[in-house]
Amino acid sequence: MNFKTSREEALKILENYVDQDISNYTAQRNFDFGPQSRKNISCLSPYITHRLISEYEVTKKVLSKHPFQKVDKFIQEIFWRVYWKGWLELRPKVWTDFVEDLKNIENSNEYEKAIKGETNIDCFNDWVKELKENNYLHNHTRMWFASIWIFTLKLPWQKGAEFFLRELYDGDAASNTLSWRWVAGIQTKGKNYIAQNWNINKFTNNRYKDLKLNENPQPIIDQREYKISPINIDNNENKSDILVFFENELAFQSFNIDSYKKIYCILLTNEERQVELGDKVLEYKKRLIKNQLKNADLKIEFIEGNKFIGLSNNEKDFDVIYPSVGENMSFLKRIIKKNNLIINYLIRNEDKYCWQFSNKGYFNFKSNIPKILSKFKLN
Numbered sequence: 602m603n604f605k606t607s608r609e610e611a612l613k614i615l616e617n618y619v620d621q622d623i624s625n626y627t628a629q630r631n632f633d634f635g636p637q638s639r640k641n642i643s644c645l646s647p648y649i650t651h652r653l654i655s656e657y658e659v660t661k662k663v664l665s666k667h668p669f670q671k672v673d674k675f676i677q678e679i680f681w682r683v684y685w686k687g688w689l690e691l692r693p694k695v696w697t698d699f700v701e702d703l704k705n706i707e708n709s710n711e712y713e714k715a716i717k718g719e720t721n722i723d724c725f726n727d728w729v730k731e732l733k734e735n736n737y738l739h740n741h742t743r744m745w746f747a748s749i750w751i752f753t754l755k756l757p758w759q760k761g762a763e764f765f766l767r768e769l770y771d772g773d774a775a776s777n778t779l780s781w782r783w784v785a786g787i788q789t790k791g792k793n794y795i796a797q798n799w800n801i802n803k804f805t806n807n808r809y810k811d812l813k814l815n816e817n818p819q820p821i822i823d824q825r826e827y828k829i830s831p832i833n834i835d836n837n838e839n840k841s842d843i844l845v846f847f848e849n850e851l852a853f854q855s856f857n858i859d860s861y862k863k864i865y866c867i868l869l870t871n872e873e874r875q876v877e878l879g880d881k882v883l884e885y886k887k888r889l890i891k892n893q894l895k896n897a898d899l900k901i902e903f904i905e906g907n908k909f910i911g912l913s914n915n916e917k918d919f920d921v922i923y924p925s926v927g928e929n930m931s932f933l934k935r936i937i938k939k940n941n942l943i944i945n946y947l948i949r950n951e952d953k954y955c956w957q958f959s960n961k962g963y964f965n966f967k968s969n970i971p972k973i974l975s976k977f978k979l980n
């Protein structure tokens with residue numbers, strides 16, 4: 602697989618997918634035919650995760666070419682991502698608890714074997730290799746992988762989520778953490794996802810048979826309850842003369858940037874992260890940023906977190922494109938506290954509007970999709 606690194610290329614991939622392949626999505630999307638054969642899904646996630654193209658832009662493009670009824674499954678999957686992001690925004694402690702949990706888990710021999718692909722489960726070993734080579738796995742495979750990790754290999758879900766974040770080009774705090782919780786049976790309490798031999802056999806086109814899996818596991822129990830905390834970002838006006846954005850919100854062109862004297866794009870190094878990323882993932886992010894800034898105004902500077910800490914010893918007011926709950930937001934919160942910063946967040950109207958519907962389950966969220974489409978004229 603060959604993931605691209607510029608917005609122009611990402612838009613071309615979207616255009617081709619919408620013109621040529623999307624009509625097979627509903628019937629074919631659950632099959633993992635292997636990394637050389639991915640036309641049955643869009644493979645857009647690395648671009649969407651970095652907001653090189655947004656979920657709303659993708660939706661608009663799809664609906665400009667196809668009636669909703671023909672592509673509803675695809676649109677629903679796009680909105681799963683929006684739903685997960687909103688869900689985590691409303692319960693940010695789920696992220697900070699995940700990070701804290703990781704600090705208290707030791708790396709066992711079984712874990713070391715799993716991440717090297719040295720278990721006695723062939724498909725799992727292949728997927729570890731595939732993940733490290735392509736920095737991507739098919740959605741169904743991610744579900745099987747997580748289920749085998751938790752219930753057959755009996756490893757902590759948090760370490761699996763950490764491993765995915767380290768290796769995936771599309772690694773995302775919300776989609777990843779909440780999907781792992783969902784497989785474990787914590788997200789929808791008592792309902793775990795069980796990887797089964799027949800299902801892997803069928804949806805890998807008979808590539809894997811006779812797997813010895815734990816097909817009768819109990820869900821993981823986690824007693825922690827998370828109350829909803831409202832999102833308190835009222836304002837969307839430019840206030841400071843310095844704008845800051847992170848690598849997971851790269852389409853800065855969607856915001857009004859003309860009035861800023863200086864703009865910084867931050868990519869955190871591993872020393873500045875709580876969950877470290879693999880070298881390939883950090884390199885991919887660097888290339889995305891460099892391509893995004895190539896044609897942009899010279900006043901945009903690419904910096905690491907450390908430089909921002911230095912800047913904020915003198916400057917105290919910043920406008921920041923809202924980075925959403927996750928690594929970047931946790932970093933920012935640490936610096937806000939340390940250096941007494943005043944931050945004015947710029948948030949997309951679409952995000953703010955959609956996230957309010959993440960207060961319950963996806964079924965409820967989904968019922969609001971027609972309202973979202975018409976409010977933002979996406980259909």
Ligand SMILES: Cc1cc2nc3c(=O)[nH]c(=O)nc-3n(C[C@H](O)[C@H](O)[C@H](O)COP(=O)(O)OP(=O)(O)OC[C@H]3O[C@@H](n4cnc5c(N)ncnc54)[C@H](O)[C@@H]3O)c2cc1C
Nearest residue numbers: 642643644645646678679682740743771772773776777780
């Ligand atoms: C354990 C586990 C971990 C995951 N971790 C991540 C992650 O870190 N980052 C991430 O972007 N996705 C994650 N996903 C969701 C999903 O697997 C990927 O978004 C999808 O495989 C990306 O491939 P695609 O672009 O071809 O998807 P397509 O099937 O073509 O879907 C189009 C887009 O819809 C969104 N989408 C599709 N399925 C889902 C889903 N189940 N949940 C959320 N959004 C979805 C993605 O933005 C995707 O690009 C995870 C799923 C599981 C089960």
